[in-house]
Amino acid sequence: MALDVRPTAPAGAAVAPPGRRRLRTRLSRLDVSLSPYLYISPFYLLFLVFGLFPLGYTFWVSLNHWEMIGDHEFIGLRNYTRLLTDDQFWNAVGNTFGMFVIATVPQLLLALLLANALNRKMRAPTLFRMGVLLPLVTSVAAVAIVFTQMFGRDYGMANWVLHFFGVHKVDWQANKWSSWLAVSTMVDWRWTGYNSLIFLAGMQAIPHSLYEAAAIDGASRMRQFWKITVPLLRPTIVFVTIISTIGGLQLFTEPLLFNNGYMNGGSLRQSQTVAMYMFENAFNRFQYGYGSAVAWMLFLMILIFSLFNFLIIRRLAGGEK
Amino acid sequence: MRVIRHRGRFALAVVLSAALAAATACAGDDGKSSDGNEKITLTVDDFGTFGYQDLYKQYEAQHPNIKINERNVPKLDDYTPRLQQWIAAGAGAGDVVAIEEGIMVKFKAQPDKFVDLKKYGAGSLQNNFIPWKWQGGMSPDGSKLIGLGTDVGSMALCYRRDLFKKAGLPSDRDAVTKQWATWDDFINVGKKFTAAIGGGTKFIDSPETYYNTILMQEAGKGSNQTYFDQGNKFVMESNPAVKAAFDETVKMSQAGLANGVQFLSDPWSQALKKDAFATAPCPAWMLGLIKQYGGDGQSGKWDVAGVPGGGGSWGGSWLAVPTQSKHPKEAADLVKFLTSAQGQVAAFKTANNLPSSPQALNDSAVKAFDNPYFNNAPVGQIYAPAAMNLKPVYLGADNQEVRQAVEADLRAIAQGKLSPGSGWSKAVSDAKKAAGTG
Numbered sequence: 001m002a003l004d005v006r007p008t009a010p011a012g013a014a015v016a017p018p019g020r021r022r023l024r025t026r027l028s029r030l031d032v033s034l035s036p037y038l039y040i041s042p043f044y045l046l047f048l049v050f051g052l053f054p055l056g057y058t059f060w061v062s063l064n065h066w067e068m069i070g071d072h073e074f075i076g077l078r079n080y081t082r083l084l085t086d087d088q089f090w091n092a093v094g095n096t097f098g099m100f101v102i103a104t105v106p107q108l109l110l111a112l113l114l115a116n117a118l119n120r121k122m123r124a125p126t127l128f129r130m131g132v133l134l135p136l137v138t139s140v141a142a143v144a145i146v147f148t149q150m151f152g153r154d155y156g157m158a159n160w161v162l163h164f165f166g167v168h169k170v171d172w173q174a175n176k177w178s179s180w181l182a183v184s185t186m187v188d189w190r191w192t193g194y195n196s197l198i199f200l201a202g203m204q205a206i207p208h209s210l211y212e213a214a215a216i217d218g219a220s221r222m223r224q225f226w227k228i229t230v231p232l233l234r235p236t237i238v239f240v241t242i243i244s245t246i247g248g249l250q251l252f253t254e255p256l257l258f259n260n261g262y263m264n265g266g267s268l269r270q271s272q273t274v275a276m277y278m279f280e281n282a283f284n285r286f287q288y289g290y291g292s293a294v295a296w297m298l299f300l301m302i303l304i305f306s307l308f309n310f311l312i313i314r315r316l317a318g319g320e321k
Numbered sequence: 322m323r324v325i326r327h328r329g330r331f332a333l334a335v336v337l338s339a340a341l342a343a344a345t346a347c348a349g350d351d352g353k354s355s356d357g358n359e360k361i362t363l364t365v366d367d368f369g370t371f372g373y374q375d376l377y378k379q380y381e382a383q384h385p386n387i388k389i390n391e392r393n394v395p396k397l398d399d400y401t402p403r404l405q406q407w408i409a410a411g412a413g414a415g416d417v418v419a420i421e422e423g424i425m426v427k428f429k430a431q432p433d434k435f436v437d438l439k440k441y442g443a444g445s446l447q448n449n450f451i452p453w454k455w456q457g458g459m460s461p462d463g464s465k466l467i468g469l470g471t472d473v474g475s476m477a478l479c480y481r482r483d484l485f486k487k488a489g490l491p492s493d494r495d496a497v498t499k500q501w502a503t504w505d506d507f508i509n510v511g512k513k514f515t516a517a518i519g520g521g522t523k524f525i526d527s528p529e530t531y532y533n534t535i536l537m538q539e540a541g542k543g544s545n546q547t548y549f550d551q552g553n554k555f556v557m558e559s560n561p562a563v564k565a566a567f568d569e570t571v572k573m574s575q576a577g578l579a580n581g582v583q584f585l586s587d588p589w590s591q592a593l594k595k596d597a598f599a600t601a602p603c604p605a606w607m608l609g610l611i612k613q614y615g616g617d618g619q620s621g622k623w624d625v626a627g628v629p630g631g632g633g634s635w636g637g638s639w640l641a642v643p644t645q646s647k648h649p650k651e652a653a654d655l656v657k658f659l660t661s662a663q664g665q666v667a668a669f670k671t672a673n674n675l676p677s678s679p680q681a682l683n684d685s686a687v688k689a690f691d692n693p694y695f696n697n698a699p700v701g702q703i704y705a706p707a708a709m710n711l712k713p714v715y716l717g718a719d720n721q722e723v724r725q726a727v728e729a730d731l732r733a734i735a736q737g738k739l740s741p742g743s744g745w746s747k748a749v750s751d752a753k754k755a756a757g758t759g
């Protein structure tokens with residue numbers, strides 16, 4: 001049936017005039033060289049419209065004094081110079097990096113160890129491997145609300161557990177260290193499993209024969225881990241670190257909900273991140289220009305810091321190379 | 322042949338789907354114009370508790386073509402930025418929006434964004450409102466009527482009758498009122514209470530609720546302004562009312578009276594349910610909130626007494642129709658209905674929001690209303706007479722942003738994380754930043 005509707009076999013092609021033939025060859029060459037770009041073009045076109053254009057437009061806004069009502073006025077880089085002397089901005093930068101370090105370092109180490117454990121022979125491996133992904137499936141809002149209750153001052157579980165050890169009630173939102181710790185816990189809860197699965201994928205690409213040879217030479221499991229797994233996992237570690245850096249520096253929802261939805265991140269801005277400060281300026285104070293400047297600073301921070309991390313990790317994990 | 326059959330099938334499918342589409346389109350048309358009247362859904366945006374549920378039902382019954390959809394945001398602080406964005410963007414806002422007194426100046430500064438309600442026959446309603454409430458709904462140049470008043474926030478103080486009794490303090494509402502003529506007296510009562518009860522029960526809920534109460538009182542006694550003067554100039558530093566309210570609140574925190582939970586946050590409602598604070602300032606609208614958040618478990622435990630420092634007002638709103646509404650006439654009619662004397666009486670019965678209409682305030686249903694949740698406190702008697710004598714306090718365009726900045730510092734002092742000595746200067750500098758002048 002299907003044959004019926006097909007065009008007849010191109011019998012005429014063989015006897016086509018040379019001109020048409022050359023066109024055909026040229027087209028098919030073009031097909032080989034151009035098609036791949038055409039196939040990936042939808043992403044880049046969408047990125048142009050929804051990524052690059054907003055990026056550029058935000059930069060334009062950041063060069064203006066731009067409030068919700070009334071006209072905007074071009075002021076050059078004055079939003080940026082104001083930002084550099086804004087203690088609330090630097091406070092947010094400090095918080096963001098503080099929480100990034102507290103959250104990401106233990107998270108990646110833990111994920112690495114977890115992946116190593118999951119890489120062993122075990123019963124029902126898929127069950128356990130999927131299990132570590134469960135926290136990621138729960139919505140971030142739900143996680144944040146539950147954890148915020150756990151870190152409640154008066155009726156929270158964390159304080160209840162601590163009181164058995166004679167620790168006085170901690171007002172988690174009131175201190176920098178305690179609010180950072182609480183927010184970092186939420187982040188780790190959600191992302192450790194995800195990162196460990198990426199590590200696991202990387203580990204499974206390492207040839208098993210290396211471990212066998214090492215085992216025959218008498219290398220302990222620990223030694224195998226540090227001498228084989230970690231160096232060969234370098235590309236994966238770089239990838240995971242950069243993804244975590246981007247995510248960590250954009251931290252927003254967890255600290256926001258931890259502070260009852262207030263953009264200021266606590267009475268003394270104890271856990272306000274840069275992303276929250278951006279939002280506060282743009283959508284609470286409605287200073288779009290200034291908020292856009294914060295957004296661009298955040299973008300630059302992520303760029304620089306990712307590059308920095310990339311160089312460090314390449315060095316640490318690659319050693320000899 | 323098969324090709325043709327294919328085509329035939331395709332043609333059949335096209336005809337069939339076209340017919341189906343036409344049929345559904347007809348059905349849609351039929352549903353729309355059942356009796357020549359278009360079905361209209363009016364969206365009402367508000368915050369907190371306005372107590373309109375019964376009124377909506379009543380209105381829908383009287384106007385079968387109208388359906389009302391309320392979008393409520395619990396916290397005013399969350400509601401304001403959303404409304405600001407909708408109004409600025411020219412899309413997204415409801416057909417009717419509630420505007421609280423603390424943000425009214427901000428929105429009145431954009432009169433072209435709101436429908437002139439006089440065009441829809443509201444101009445003759447002046448006598449239905451207390452004069453200043455009517456005036457408050459006018460655009461700055463007095464040419465347009467932007468909002469019709471809903472409620473006013475005349476002031477009382479809610480206290481836990483049972484806990485006062487337990488602490489050996491007078492618990493009868495008149496005796497309670499008598500023992501705190503001034504806020505310093507109030508603090509002394511608080512100290513006695515804390516000494517007797519101790520533990521997890523604090524005397525006051527949040528520093529910010531008391532601060533706002535005292536600020537509005539002090540402003541009402543003097544210049545009738547807070548952070549900004551009538552020209553929207555930042556006058557927080559030179560206004561004695563702000564400093565007085567700030568200092569009095571700090572005193573409460575220093576005496577260890579404050580629970581310190583953030584007003585209307587989850588911890589606040591938990592603390593309310595778990596007896597973790599014994600008093601809260603009660604502008605009329607607060608009665609509805611305590612009932613809503615406290616639930617049945619707190620019924621009958623609270624009572625209402627007079628506020629130290631004599632009278633005052635905090636809060637109260639207007640209803641307005643943004644020009645972006647597609648049904649301005651219907652929306653304006655709904656606003657007139659909800660803010661009518663009878664509408665205000667109904668809202669009072671549901672949520673205890675105190676009417677801004679003299680007729681409603683004099684209505685026996687308001688005057689004689691005892692609130693069973695608050696130990697049958699005669700809330701009509703407590704609130705209604707004071708409302709007629711209230712004077713409006715001018716709240717500048719950036720009032721809410723500044724208020725939030727000062728509140729955060731007061732909370733930091735209550736948390737013990739900011740020294741009371743440096744609190745005021747930090748509050749001033751934070752306030753300037755929030756107002757965009759620092």
